[in-house]
Amino acid sequence: MAIKFLTNTTASDSKYTMISSAHTAVHLCNGGGVYYFDLENQKYYKKNTISIILSASARTAVAAQKLIYKMKINTSKFNKVLEHSNQYGHVQHEPDSSKEVQVNFDKKTMPFSDQIGNYQRNKGIPSKSYIDSKFYIIGTGIAGMSAAYYLIRDGRVPGENILFLDQLSVDGGSLDGSGNAKEGYIIRGGREMDMTYENLWDMFQDIPALELPEPYSVLDEYRLINDNDPNYSKARLIHNQGQVQDFSKFGLEKKDQLAIVKLLLKKKEELDDLRIMDYFGESFLKSNFWFFWRTMFAFENWHSLLECKLYMHRFLHAIDGMKDFSCLVFPKYNQYDTYITPLRRFLQSKGVKIELNTIVKDLDIHIDTEEKVVNGIITEKEGKELKILIGKDDFVIVTTGSMTEDTSYGTNKEAPAFAYDDSKSGQSAGWQLWKNLATKSAVFGKPEKFCGSIEKSSWESATLTCKPSAFVDKVKAFCVNDPYSGRTATGGIVTITDSNWLMSFTCNRQPHFPNQPDDVLVIWVYSLLMDKEGNFIKKTMPKCTGNEILAELCHHLGIIEQLDNVVENTIVHTSFMPYITSMFMPRAKGDRPRVVPDGCKNLGLVGQFVETNNDIVFTMESSVRTARIAVYELLNLNKQVPDINPLQYDIRQLLKAAQSLNDYQPITGEWILRKFLKGTYFEHILADNVHSDGEHESFLSEQFDRFKEWFKELKKQ
DSSP: OEEEEOOOOOOOTTTEEEEOOHHHHHHHHSSOSOEEEETTTTEEEESSSOEEEEEOOHHHHHHHHHHHHHSOOOOGGGHHHHTTOSSTTOOOSSOOTTTOOOOOOTTOOSOOTTOOSGGGGOOOOOSSOOTTOOEEEEOOSHHHHHHHHHHHHTTOOOGGGEEEEOSSSSSSTTOOOEEETTTEEEOSOOOOBOTTOHHHHHHHTSSBOSSSOTTOBHHHHHHHHHHSSOOOOSOSEEETTTEEOOOSOOOOOHHHHHHHHHHHHSOGGGGTTOBHHHHSOHHHHTSHHHHHHHHHHTOOTTSBHHHHHHHHHHTGGGGGGTTTTTTOBOOSSOHIIIIIHHHHHHHHHTTOEEEOSOEEEEEEEEEOSSOEEEEEEEEEETTEEEEEEOOTTOEEEEEOOOTTTTOEEEOSSOOOOOOOOGGGTTOSHHHHHHHHHHTTOGGGOOTHHHHSOHHHHOEEEEEEEEOSSHHHHHHHTTOSSOGGGSSOSSSSOEEETTOTTOEEEEOOSSOSSTTOOTTOEEEEEEESOSSSOOSSSOSOGGGOOHHHHHHHHHHHHTOGGGHHHHHHTEEEEEEEETTTTGGGSOOOTTSSOBSSOTTBSSEEEESSSSBOSSOOSSSHHHHHHHHHHHHHHHTTOSOOOOOSOGGGGOHHHHHHHHHHHTTTSOOTTHHHHHHHHTTSTTGGGSOOOTTOOHHHHHHHHHHHHHHHHHHHHHHHO
């Protein structure tokens, strides 16, 4: 076994687990002595002189790792406290900030439910060793991969004990990105990221960077590019064949602003199965605010009012930045290369195994009045059915449903093959597994609520691989920086407000793929309305070839006469996704299962179709949250998953949102609040009004001063 001495630094007991057995040392480096195991980096170090094992036989390395993980964490020095604790072993792993009263008292030991920060970065101590446990994770999307990460980091599970099973031929689930400049790139979607994704950044601050050297992380790369290249749009809305439309205001009537406030005040239980169009009026649905909102998040008028409310709470702090996307941060590359590639490399370096092209058809679950235990996984590979037996100490984590299942693809000359046939919906493997679970118990939810209406859950996207053309020249006019510069380009989607399809397009930082040539741009297009004929091409978007979509786009950009030039220099790959917004479908309590359904002892459910207390769906953050909850709950770790960022309760954010929704015209009572705060420590919590009515403000201020003088005189009497 090769040893390389790096430094003469003494190992710290707080960071390392000591192995003091001479017999153990023989297995480690063919010699006696005292060694340490680095819990963070999973490497072995010699006492006093730190040394790293660079190579070893597989048998020796595995034996050493198993020995380390088998050692129970020694907490004997804390027994006097732990033996009398009502909290230890009984942690509420998913606290709910919407129900917690923020009061300290003598039994309060854990942080408030949404009290985020470094204090939450402690390592949960497992109550037992999982050296003999196997963990099967169904689905290699971000939720499944996050579950593996938290099993390793917080559950101290050996990576070699984790096996992924996925029906696809490539990992990553819905976070895809592939292709080349010659045949064309393809991305079915993109990710608009928020700085408050606490679980996502908690994980990626530990995942080695894609391009920066050690010890830098994915988060470090993300901050490096976004801190130095601000994101914003100068053409959020366009119309009239390529003219930039005024997008400086939300344009909400007073009644619509009040409707938003009332929705925020409503309890979630009041909104079961209601649609957005059931609550908001026509003026709201035609406002700029709704154009911004629905195109940014992909909401349709018939989608869940409850989910819309949760989004408003979740992004209350960002509402003012939705007009120009200054509230967002974007990655350097596409979602696959940015997130999946470094995360997969990390997991595989820990010994995690990934088995692709394997369909999981069902779970064999023993159910009685007290518990539900998975005994087997029914799989199919290369046409052969196989049952994987699940032992009493094993665990299964399943990704339920899929937003990108049954995607059909098209090219420049072919439209994607699709059919609005609800009688055949949800029959593919990802949905069928959830349906099979749902037949076993009501605790597994109602998948048909989400996959039963393709007309209402589908839309189409197109990836354009562009050589220089009239289209590229037109796109440049909408960009903040030259799109070939590597800096922010359009800064997010550009929405065509007079498009019958409600079409949007975006040019993210280029290159969008690491192998992308310098003279190529990758541009993404999508439309929300699948049942409307185009303004120029008299077809619905799903029936169009890629070249017809280019024609519709060129029409709206005012360059239809240069269509031949655009077609000649643009490769189009289209993706029709029947369930892409299925997680937004109207729902009621019980339609989505909890992360660990009632009675389940060794089964967790993760992804976009499980219930959490206050988080939203259609984000990477929500997927990571479900994975973290599943791990903490199944392993009963003495650690909580913090609730969503508490900015919705911040008076500054509430005031800013009220001002923003009113387009920075003075809000009710604002003049008296300004008068009260003027010259105080809290003066800054109100933003300056862009269009303040100085004369009206002066009159009210004068009356307030007179009232103060009158009140002073009254007190003297």
